[in-house]
Amino acid sequence: MNDKFFLDTNILVYAFDDGDPGKRDRARALVAEALDESRGVISYQVIQELLNAVLRKFSKPLTAADAERYLAVVLEPLCSVFASVELFHQALDISGRWKYTFYDSLIIASALQAGCSVLYSEDLQHGQKIGNLRILNPFVESPQS
Secondary structure: OOOOEEEOHHHHHHOOOOOOHHHHHHHHHHHHHHHHOOOEEEEHHHHHHHHHHHHHHOOOOOOHHHHHHHHHHHHHHHEEEOOOHHHHHHHHHHHHHHOOOHHHHHHHHHHHHOOOOEEEOOOOOOOOEEOOEEEEOOOOOOOOO
16 A cells, blocks of 8 residues: 555654653654655644654753754655645634644644645544545554545
8 A cells, every 4th residue: 555644743752752662662663664665744843843842842852963863864754745825724724624723734734735645643533534534543453444
């Protein structure tokens, strides 16, 4: 299967979480698949949110040099959606129609704009379909087709 998938920020955060080895390992597997198979996508928003978390919110923050390395090796190759007026209009439409917050709607709009069939997120409604996009929580054990 060659369908593209979008990784929400929370999935990338879990890749650093030694407190929950199950979620950490699943998140790392998704990041590896995203990079190895060139199927994973993130947006500028995910980069901003993740860098803020790794530099300021982690109990043991990354150094600026380590964050720079992660940006170059992982985040840059995955990032293909950038801020645009069109993206903001689509996010506003999603927010009004599906009742997601604006920032969650930006994530959904980014996944749709990138042509992804799956959006992996722990924070959004598992199993929901918006257009051709299915939102899946990768930490939930349930068959979803």
